[in-house]
Amino acid sequence: MPRVLVVDDETGVRESLRMLLKDECEVVTADSADAGLRAMAELPMDLVLLDLVMPGKSGLTFLEELSEQAGTPPVVVLTATKTVTAAVAAMKLGAADYVTKPYEIDALRIKVRQLLQHRALEREVVRLTDELDQRTRIGDLIGRSEAMRDVFRSIERLARSPATVLIQGESGTGKELAARALHDLSPRASGPFVPVNCAAIPDTLMESELFGHERGAFTDARDRRIGKFEAAAGGTLFLDEIGELAPGPQAKLLRALQERVIERVGGSQTIEVDARILAATNRDLEREVQQGRFREDLYYRIHVVPLLLPPLRERREDVKLLAERFLKKAHERDGRGPARISRDAQLALERHHWPGNVRELENVIERAVTLCDSEVLQQEDLPEALARGVRTEALRENLQSGQLSLENTVASFEQELLREALERHNWNQTRAADALGITRRLLKIKMDKHSLTK
């Protein structure tokens, strides 16, 4: 129920207003301007009914002091007919309206109702705007970091535009999910979303895959076939791993994007392109261009708007949210497994470098769920590499807090590095030594020093 403050020195006025409004709202009364200001400091009000002439601080001074605060409720001034000029002064100080005394009961009730409705709408707008700012997902992408919220805002904006978007980011950062979100939020959402994995199709078949072919176009072309460009008509064509495209198909693709028409292989009819183009790559395409592996003109065609998905290690705030989501997903699917993540395990997850980004995190959680048979996922359920990160971090902390000397810390680090190399190479000493850039003899000496054995 909305809350209304009545500020008037006359008990009669306060009580009659309380009776009048008690069905519409909660009424709080104050017998002076100061008492009114105190009441407002204690409780949020949705509307104030204010008498102008009161002993002590006047209604106008009350308004003045209020106008210095932010987010104050609307004020309706109650005034005797004689003092309409004062009412005008009150309006100038920000009062929403005024009512002359003696007031008409129905008119006042309607006025209060309207102002309260307006106030509720304003509140709703603020709440919805906040919610948009606080959103932690778009499509299937989730994240709460500032970096991901930037991505969400870009996706929302870009979805409405027909521009070609190049989605860049390391492997496993969610490029495909971003492409789907761009399609699903676009005016083409009811049309098809057609992904093409440029890395998975042999060069010789690429052209026919993209543009289709006529019957008899080549030996295996027994029937006419529609290509991905045509299949995506009215929708979105997603050229995934575009950095892997060979020079021949690159040239054909450039032409299709430039002229917005295609021809099926072995055909002569030109077909208009009616698909929005999205592309993705985990390569540094600009460098590929510099090194002559990717056509510069094609690069500029697809690089109209770039969308960069940041690596997971640069947005560690997202790790917990993602890990919990993956845990919940596994739990719902299997009907078993841990429901929570221990503090230690969470720290280990947050400290890891995540070279494989969100995909790696998803795999780590999946694996942990199958290993863990208690309610809470523990650090022991995580791969050795993650626990190691915590151990080296602990060493660093011990050094900084003076619990360990530099010499001991370095020795422990060395031990960790040796163990890691040996484990990675299945305790093959020659290969581990190679990886560490030392001789096998030196490795052996160091293994003895640290008493490292399988």
Ligand SMILES: Nc1ncnc2c1ncn2[C@@H]1O[C@H](COP(=O)(O)OP(=O)(O)OP(=O)(O)O)[C@@H](O)[C@H]1O
């Ligand atoms: N922000 C995210 N929220 C939820 N799941 C995510 C997110 N990012 C990635 N994933 C999940 O991680 C996996 C990899 O995502 P996706 O296939 O979109 O990555 P990618 O960038 O296309 O990787 P690649 O370059 O290796 O193809 C998927 O299982 C996806 O569901």
Ligand SMILES: [Mg+2]
């Ligand atoms: Mg991908």
